[in-house]
Amino acid sequence: MTKDWAFGSVMCHLVPLSNSCSVFVTSWSLTAISLDKFLHINDPTKQPVSIRQALGITALIWIVSTMINLPYLMSFEHVEGSFYVQPGETPYCGHFCDEANWQSENSRKIYGTTVMLLQFVVPMAVITYCYFKILQKVSKDMIIQNAQFCQSLTQKQRNDATSRKKKVNYILIAMVVTFIGCWLPLTLLNLVKDFKKEPEWLKRQPFFWAIVAHVIAMSLVVWNPLLFFWLTRKQKRSGLSKILNSTEIVSSFASRVSNSIRRSTFRRNTDRVRKKQVVLDCEGSSYTTSSRPLLIRTDVQATLSNGSTSTTREML
Numbered sequence: 001m002t003k004d005w006a007f008g009s010v011m012c013h014l015v016p017l018s019n020s021c022s023v024f025v026t027s028w029s030l031t032a033i034s035l036d037k038f039l040h041i042n043d044p045t046k047q048p049v050s051i052r053q054a055l056g057i058t059a060l061i062w063i064v065s066t067m068i069n070l071p072y073l074m075s076f077e078h079v080e081g082s083f084y085v086q087p088g089e090t091p092y093c094g095h096f097c098d099e100a101n102w103q104s105e106n107s108r109k110i111y112g113t114t115v116m117l118l119q120f121v122v123p124m125a126v127i128t129y130c131y132f133k134i135l136q137k138v139s140k141d142m143i144i145q146n147a148q149f150c151q152s153l154t155q156k157q158r159n160d161a162t163s164r165k166k167k168v169n170y171i172l173i174a175m176v177v178t179f180i181g182c183w184l185p186l187t188l189l190n191l192v193k194d195f196k197k198e199p200e201w202l203k204r205q206p207f208f209w210a211i212v213a214h215v216i217a218m219s220l221v222v223w224n225p226l227l228f229f230w231l232t233r234k235q236k237r238s239g240l241s242k243i244l245n246s247t248e249i250v251s252s253f254a255s256r257v258s259n260s261i262r263r264s265t266f267r268r269n270t271d272r273v274r275k276k277q278v279v280l281d282c283e284g285s286s287y288t289t290s291s292r293p294l295l296i297r298t299d300v301q302a303t304l305s306n307g308s309t310s311t312t313r314e315m316l
Helices: 008-042 052-066 070-075 104-154 156-196 200-204 206-216 220-232 242-245 249-286
Strands: 075-080 095-098 294-303 311-314
Touching: 008 052, 008 070, 008 075, 008 095, 008 104, 008 156, 008 206, 008 311, 052 070, 070 075, 070 104, 104 156, 156 206, 156 220, 200 206, 206 220
Parallel strands: none
Antiparallel strands: 075 095, 294 311
């Protein structure tokens, strides 16, 4: 990969800012999730976080992340190739986007160390503490439960309880290990760049390895939902359709769709019956007394005094 930048000065500032903010937001969002789980497992009667509170927390994370990354935004500059060579040497061809605006090397080192603490060390410590306390809580509750009801449980029930306990332990440990494994490459890469300790293989392709480390860090948003799904599913299922059918979200959605179809069908049938009743009522009201056909018959047996026959009208 080359260092030639073809997107202008504005994008030279916005792209690094978006990359750095996404790293902070991801790390702190996972920290907020672990805190939420820890608080609700310790106190099950606690009210869950509302949508408004979740939106407020998310907005706060984005605002703080942007403020922390403002020095990083200002450090980037759209420079020419002469920036990388000494005066009198042949400059590189093209324009480049690089961290060329730091006031001093010490300021860059201080900022890099601060970012490492806020983005990696503090979230890792909080997540590790929360999941460790959750493990303790789960183990304690299961020990009390087994001590109270051990005699009434079958061997299969004891084995299932032990299996569930091990599963919870493995997944919570996997969440911590996954967090460290995904964020450690990017953290180390930024640290060696800030302290000017890059190895030769990193100097040859600095942007390529930066992209690789960033992709590994962002893959955490993929692994975490999979671990949560593995933790909450009730039994193993094969095939995508069975997996989807086993989730509460899809089941709830299918139930809502089915109820909506039933209501829509009932509404259409009701409308048809009403329309038919209206038509029948209109037809019935048109048969008034004045418009009904008359059957006129001559009663030959009845004669009037003047000798003419009487006429009888019968209304149908």
